[in-house]
Amino acid sequence: MKPAAFTYHRAYDVNDTIAQLAELGQDAKILAGGQSLVAMMNFRLARPSALVDITRIAGLDYLERDAQGLRVGALTRHRTVETAKIDGFGVLSKAARWIGHYPIRCRGTFGGSIAHGDSTAEWCVLAVLLEARIVLQGPRGRREVPATEFFQGFFMTAAQPDEMIVEVRFPKPAPHAALTEYSQRQGDFAIVAASARLDLTEDEVLTSRVVLGGVGQQPVVVDADLAGQPANEETWRAAGEVAAAQVDPPSDGHGSSAYRKKLTAALVARALAEAAA
Amino acid sequence: MTAIGERLPRKEDSRLLRGLGRFCDDQDRAGQVWMRVVRSPIAHGRLVSVRKPGNAASGSVVTAEDLPPGVRIPVRLNVQGIDLTDHLQPVLAAGEVRYVGEPVAVVIADDPYEAEDIAERVEVEIDELPVTVDTAAGTLAAEFELGYGDVASAFAQAAHVVGIEFDIGRHSAVPLEPRALLADVDPATGALQIFGMTKVPVFNRDVLAGMLGIDEHLIHVHAMDTGGGFGVRGEFYPEDFLVGWLARKLRRPVKWVEDRAEHLVAVNHSRQQHHVISAAFDENGTLLGLKDDVLHDNGAYARTHGIIVPELTLAMLPGPYRVPAFHGRIRVMLTNKTPCGTYRAPGRFEGTSVREQLFDVAADRMGVDRVELRRRNLLTADELPHTRAMSTLGTDVVLDSGDYVGLLDKAVVEADRLGYQSQLESLRARGHTAGLGVAVFLEKSGLGPQETADVVVGTSGEVRVHSGGTSLGQGIETVLAQVTADALTVDPAVVTVVNGDTVLQPFGGGSWASRSTVVGGSAVHKAALAVRERAIQLAARMLEVSEDDLDVTAGAIGVKGAPGTSVSYAEVAKAARPGSPHLRDDEPAGLSARRRFEVEHMTYPYGVHFALVDVDTGTGHVKVLRYLVAYEVGRAINPTLVEGQLLGGVAQGVGGALLEEFRYDDAGQPQAVTFMDYRMPTAAELPHVDILVAQDAPAPGNPLGVKGAGEGGVTAAGASIAGAIRDALSLTGPVGRLPMTAERVRGLIEEGT
Known part of the structure; x- marks a missing residue:
């Protein structure tokens, strides 16, 4: 359980990161908290030739609420989201409590989780639910990819090896949204995660959206x-x-x-009930 | 004044909590090399070749060909006269591999990263052979029967016969610290210093000496701190031979530290059994007979424990009940999985789960209350001692003392007082699927045949104890200090206990089978009393009075009724030095004694568990809301430590009951190889545990009256939680298997039975 040999590099800003990734080639990986990547390296399931550590980059740790919605800096720790009070995005803070354990939430980052692309990850599921846009920067400049197109399969995303996630944008508030999940132990990866967003009157649903994790290779939008x-x-x-x-x-x-499938039935019902509450 | 019975803080904690413990991986020696084991990735196959990587240094890869021919790990405990020679595990596989994780080669390198890199590049060529995962399809390694009475006629005349089938899942101990070994060698003599053999160091020393063909005095096993043992850690494994053998061959220190991924496939697994059990009752629900047919999955080989888990399963199956006739048969099967050994409450966790579930089903079927059925069939206090015509661990089964019914009644009252029943009712009234489980069990402890202890008083008055137990985290240093302090009438603070050093205590039996306090404590007690007698003898000479006029209080030996006329242990120790006028020519110098405590029979503690669970019918999740352990310990040397033992046992029991399982796919590939897949309970999955330590039935067979406390927290956890789930779901049949994972519970909700 010791990683295969790799070289370690530190980046101090986004441009520096892009330059180093270009130089180190496509087997290099970004280290953005390491809560999944380092474990995979120790099991030798991941064998990056080089790590570019971006956790010292200043100014990428932010939650900015504006008229358009919410912008989350890539290096925002899960714990920051958990403890924040974000008008219209309470679902994010509440869902953060499902992420691993306290030390993991203190080190793991929002962008890191999105980049890892685990289909059961809370941020991945919620990014699809809330139709977030993933902002990527690379040698060809900046681009935005809708979350619905970003997750492309089992740990596969639309990000190129020479790009880094700099921000995740949530376009509009979701006061009636919830995520729930099940694992036998607190802090484990969800076996199934269910999330729901509603617009509703006192007694009637106006619009609805349900997204699941753990039932496919990426978050699945329920029809x-x-x-x-x-x-x-x-x-x-x-x-x-x-x-x-x-x-x-x-x-x-x-x-x-x-x-x-049984969990899906139970958890979707619970997520909708919680979203409506 | 006595130190026995005090809730003394653990003496171990001042070093452990300050990070000053001395664990094997903390040890390094100049010039050491690191060993890394190359393990089979295939469950069964013919080992064609092991090729070292092209750029690896010569001698850096060792295979079976390099070892002395035919070296295998011997059985530590031979029982029932069954020969397991053909099924012993080789140190390194030769010719055939039989489970994923079996050592096929070792790599030597200067640092652990390099060793792992080289190990990864060793090419192991294996021709795959058919794989056996299913226990019933395995190879029969041993079969035996235990029992007494006329079972056939008991069943023939029964008014009710109730039978169930039950599976216990494969799980095991996962100590915080994986195995670790360091062997240092004296290049001049070849003598070995070994660090990290913490459980049965004297036994392991002797095995290693025998395998290396050297005298045991050339091996010194040192006492170490250890992050938990629970039965698996500290047994003699292939690595225990390899570090010593390599150190002597290379004339360099060799260090090996197991990583977690290795641990989960390499260390002894345990528990996996299939039971077909039935009981015969008369029209009043009185037990007439019990029979059980067991398939025991032992994995690929017989290891050091041989067949003691199967033996204990049968021998302890009748438990605390009046069972006029019993018959058990067990078939020990070999499969292409990790070999098995003991895990805390071996055989009893399994047997108790199955028997108590059977009694729950039987109670419902006969329309008798579950507790009442048990009360009716428990042996009463005046029926003890009770001999069963069976043997286990080479001893006769003689239930020594106790009041089983009394403890059950106490536990029922305590559970009521704590509101278990009322909480159950209120949960149900609010629509919860809640249930209460109750299980009664018998434990065993204090296995002999002997333990030896030395008690030595220094000239400062400090007392050292050299015990044959080992410190696995259970607090045995504190307990033995209290026993010593009690006998000498000194403060436990002046007592230092060294456990498991084979030079200081060459006749130690080790810590296992809940024996340390019972057998080790009794030896320490005897040695401390001998020191006290010797101190009185010397004090009489110093004070020029008769020994009969002296007594010992608060660490001073003085003349009865003459305060001020006394000498301290420190002064006596000084008077016992060579050249002292108080020392006679034919007497050894020093104030010390070595004593041996021998015992033929075990002592049998017992207990009752209650579990209150709440089942989520949507997910199948079982939340253990409350848990009560009532346990008879004879005499609690340190009640806090007894409670700690029971609490830790419950945690492991919850794991075995609900979460932990070593699963395999059809190709024999282990499916639980990380902590993501091997799900040990965390604090979040555990309830507050209520503990009632009873001291109503002192053990008659040892001077302290103690019964072992190491295992009673886990023994009935599977039984009580299974019973609680069955109660919650209102099943008519058994839950059928452990662990009751959420998925299985969800399945039962759907199917019901």
Whole structure:
């Protein structure tokens, strides 16, 4: 459980990072907190030839609420999000509590988690739910990729090896949104994560969006429009059943496909109920 | 004044909490090399070749060909006269590999990173052979029966016969500190200093000496701190031979530190059994007979524990009950999985889970209350001692003392007082799927045949104890200091206990089987009393009075009824030095004694567990809300440490009941090789544990009256949690297996039975 040989480099600003990545080639990886990458290196599941440590870059740790929504700097720690009070984005702070354990939340970064692209990761699921845009910078300049297009498969994203994530933009507030998930132990990766966003009146759903983690290679958008339905437990329960019927989750040591479908039904209903509350 | 029974803070903690503990991986020696084990990636196959990488230094890769021919790890405990020679594990695989993780070669390098890099490039060519994962399809290594009475007629005349099948999952101990070994060698003599063999150091020393063909006095195993043992750590494994052998061959210190990924495939697994058990009752629910047919999965080889887990499973199965006739058969099967050994409460966790679940099913079926059925069938105090015509660990099964019914009643009252029943009712009233489980169990402890201790008083008055136990984190240093302080009437603060150093204590039996306080403590007690007698003898000469006129109080030996006329242990120790006028020609110098405590029978503690659980019917999640352990310990030398032992046991029991399992795929590939997949409970998964330590039934077989406390926290955790889940889901049949993972519970909710 010791990593294969690699070289270590430190970057002091974004341009420096881009330059170093270009020089070190495509086997180099960015180190942005290391809470997933370092463990994978110790198991030799990841073997980067070089690490470019960006955690000393100043000014990338921010949560900025503006008229357009929320901008999250790539180096914002999970713990910062957890403890922040962000008008209209309470779902982010609440969901942060599902991320690993306290030390992990103190070191792991928002951009790092998005770049890692784990389909059960809270930020990945919520980025898709809230239709965030991922801001990338590379030798060809800046570009924005919608989260719905960013996650492309099992730990695969739209980011090129020579690009770095600098920011994640959430376009509009989501006062009625929630994420819930299940694992047998607190802090483990979710077996299934379910998130929901609603617009609703007192008693009726206006729009809805449900996104799942742990049921496919990337976050999965459930095809269910609850518009016009009563905002009640029966609606949420039925939506859970609809979601479960749509997914074809993988089986692994943490849960069979059939169990993940049952979890999907239960968790979607709970996420919707919490979002509506 | 006595130090026994005091809640003394642990003497170990002042160093451990300040980071001043001395663990094996803290040790380094000039010129040392690092060993890395190359392990089989294949579950079963013919080992064709092991090729070292082109650029590796010569001699840096060692295979079976380089070792003395045919070296295998011997069984430590031979029982039931069964010969396991054909099934012993070789130090390095030769010809065939039989499980993923089996050592096939070792790499030597100057640092651990380099060793791991080279190990990764060693090419192991294996022709794959058919893999056996299913226990029933394995190779039969041993089969035996234990029992007594006429079981056939018991079942023939029964009014009720209730049977269940039950599987216990493969899980094991995962101590905080993985294994670690350092062997230093004296180039002139070849003598070895070994660090990190912490459990049965004298036994391991002797095995290593035998395998190396040298006298045991050429090996000095040092006492070390250890981050937990629980049965698996400190047994003799292939690496224990390899470090010593390599150090002598290379004439350099050799260090090996197991990493967690290795640990999970290399260290003894445990527990995996399939039971077909049934009980015969008369029309009043009185037990007439019990029978169990067990398939035991021992993995690829027989290791140091041989077949003691299967033996204990059967021998302890009748538990604390009046079982007029019992028959158990067990078949020990070899499969292409990690070999097995003992894990805290070996055989008892398994047997208790199965028996108590059977009694729950039987109680429902006969329409008798679960607690009442148990109360009716428990042996009563006046039926003890109770002999069962079986042997285990080479001893006869004689349940020595106790009041099983009394403790059950106490536990019921305590659970009520703490509001278990009312909380259950209120949860159910609020629509929760909650349940309460109760399990009664018998433990065993204090295995002999002997333990030896030395007590030495220094000229400053400090007392040193050289015990044959080992410090695995259980607090044995504190306990033995209290025992010593009690006998000498000194403050425990002046007592220093050294455990597990084979030079200081060459006749130690080690710490396992809940034996240290019982057997080791009794030896220390005897040695300390001998020192006290010797001090009185010398003090009589110093004070020129008769020994009969002296007594010992608060660490001073003085004339009865004449305050001020006394000498201290320090003064006596000075008077015992060579050249002292008080020392006679034929007497050895020094104020010290070595004593041996021998015992033929074990002492049997017992207990009751209650578990209150809440099941989430959507996810299948089982939350253990409350947990009560009531445990009879005979006499608690240090109640806080007894409680600590029980608490830790519950944590491991919750793991075995709900979370932990070493699963394999069809190709024999282990599926739980990280802490992501091998799910030990964390603080978040554990309830507050209520503990009731009873001291109502002192052990008659040792001078302290103590019964072992090491295992009773885990023994019935599987049973009580399984019972609670069954109660919550209102099942008519058994839950069927452990661990009851959320997925399995969710499945039961769907299917029901």
